Amino acid sequence: MPASPSTARAINDRFALRLLQEEGPLTAGQLKQLTGLSRPTVADLVERLTEAGLISVVGESGEQRRGPNARLYGIVADRAYLAALDVRTQGVTVVVADLLGRELARASVPIADDAGTGPAVEQAVGLVERAAKEAGADRLHTVAIGAPGLIDPATGELRDSTGLPEWHRRLAAALGERLPARVLVENETNLAALAEQRDGAARDRDTFVLLWLGLGTGAAVVLDGTLRRGASGGTGEIGFLPVPGTTTLPSATDCEGGFHSLGAAAAIDSLAREYALPAPAPTGNEPPAATLVRTAAEAATSRPPAGGPDVPRDGGAAAPADSNAPQTRPAAGGADASSDGTETSVHPLGDTDTGPDTRPSADAHARFLDALADRFAIGAASVVAVLDPGCVVLGGEVGQAGGEVLAARVEARLAALSPLPTEVRPSALGGAAVLRGALLMARDTAQDDLFAPPPR
Structure with missing residues (x-):
């Protein structure tokens, strides 16, 4: 059954607006060429979208030809304002942007553990209001929370x-009560996967798994271009995955003994102590575990990755985390720590600086990375065996810090553990992926609402 004239107009309008979003300002002739629509149809949609306040003339084309230059049409960026929030255990970061996703203001606020629910909520809401004011956004259309x-x-x-x-x-x-805006909430690891797919390491992949490696562990699953959440919203709770090499089993309320005990920040810190790696010096907002991995990757760059988990090494995949090391526990039934890489609750290593004469060698760093890759490969192999995604992105601050050096090691071990060919890539966005994903979700939601003007 053919579409009605009003439906066809709405489809054409949305298509043209998406092109203007992706390509930037275009002339009517360029819209005709890209859409395949007739010249009168393009003229009509340009008129409709201009009257709706969604596009405007932003300049002229630079073509050298007789007569006046063609007008360039672009999306009216201040037609709507957006806010994206990255909510962590001990603080909030907010970005305010226009309809095209251009950042206008950014702010953060720490929230103490003993702040109390009411004061903590007030701090976070006040932060959003101040950031919106700074951005000149008199009204927020959509707010997305990771x-x-x-x-x-x-x-x-x-x-x-x-x-x-x-x-x-x-x-x-x-x-929602304080702002006249639509408010959305999404799991932080899912938002990280959205950002990596659109702007990061998985741009060319419709199917992949993001393995989050930060303060805690988590995973996001994208199949055929669609984010999969599961029946209860718990797809990717890999921290609770029972794995070899731990001293206990996870429970419904505590993921200690699961993959979290091998791959979370506290476990990485403990593993580094086994290899006598010194505590890292503070590096901006990068968590200590990520700094450890980055330092090791840089030191071990000249050494090729080992062939697989069967190669004898100190501290293989089955090496348990130090049971005396303080552990960071995520939410019961949730990946509370899955992207909290910047949280101050990460337990730093003790004072293990061995001085300039006993600094760890490149070999010690390489063996630490080998052991860490063994651990990460266990979690990745479990996901690959079930989903066969063809690609695993090592996300979060730790995945980004390890770069290609760590990814190559995990890929080699995964090839030895699984018959399913799987490429392993490092995160391109790291911890910033959560905020970027929230902004993308807010922008998509606002554009879906605004890019469908009522039929005339």
Whole structure:
């Protein structure tokens, strides 16, 4: 059944707006060429979109020809303003942007553990209001929140969890009450996967798994271009995956003994102590575990990755984390720590600086990376065996810090563990992927709403 004239107009308008978003300002002739529509149809849609306040003349083409230059049409960027939030256990970062996703303001605020739910919510909401004012955004159209924990598929809200601060769950409702905006919430690891697919390491992949390696562990699954959340919103809770090499088994309320105990920041710190690697000096907002991995990757660059997990090494995949090392625990039933790489709750190594005469060798760094790759390959192999994604992105601050050096080691071990060919890539965005993913979600939602002007 052919589309009605009004439906056809709406489809054409949306297509033209998407092209203007992706390509930048275009002339009517360029829109005709890219859409395949007739000249009168393009003229009509340009008129409709201009009257709707969605596009405007932003300049003229630079073509050298007789007569006046053709007008360039572009999306009206200030037609809507957006806010993206990265909610961590101990603070919030917000970015305010225009309809094209251009950043106009950014701000952060730490929130103490003992702040109390009401004051913590007020701090976060006030931060958004101040950032919007600084950006000159008199009205926010859409606010997207990236937060740890599970999202209830039925309500779109964070599920209750004793492992998460209560203010996390209250924040979305409070923003909705204070701001005339649509408020969305998504799991932080899922948002990281969205950002890596659109702007990062998985731009050429419709199917892949992002393995989050930060303060904690998590995973996001994208199949045939669609993010998969699962029946309860828990797809990718890999921290609870039972694995060899731990001293116990995870439970429904505690992921200690699962993959979290091998790949989370505290476990990486403990593993580094086994190889006598010194505590890293503070490096901006980079968490200590990521700095350890980055330093090791830089030191071991000249050494090729080992062939697989069967190569004898100190501290193989089965080496348990130091049971005396302080552990960071994520939310019960959720990946609370999955992207909290910048949290100050990461336990730094002790004072293990051995001085300039006993600095660890490149070989010690390489063996540390070998052992770490063994651990990461265990989690990756479990996911690959079930989903066969063809590509695993090592996400988060640790995945980005390890770069190609760590990714190559994990890929070699994965090839020895699984018959399914799988490429392993390092994150291109690291911890910034959560905020970028939230902004992309806010922009997509706003454009879906605004890019469908009512039929005339």
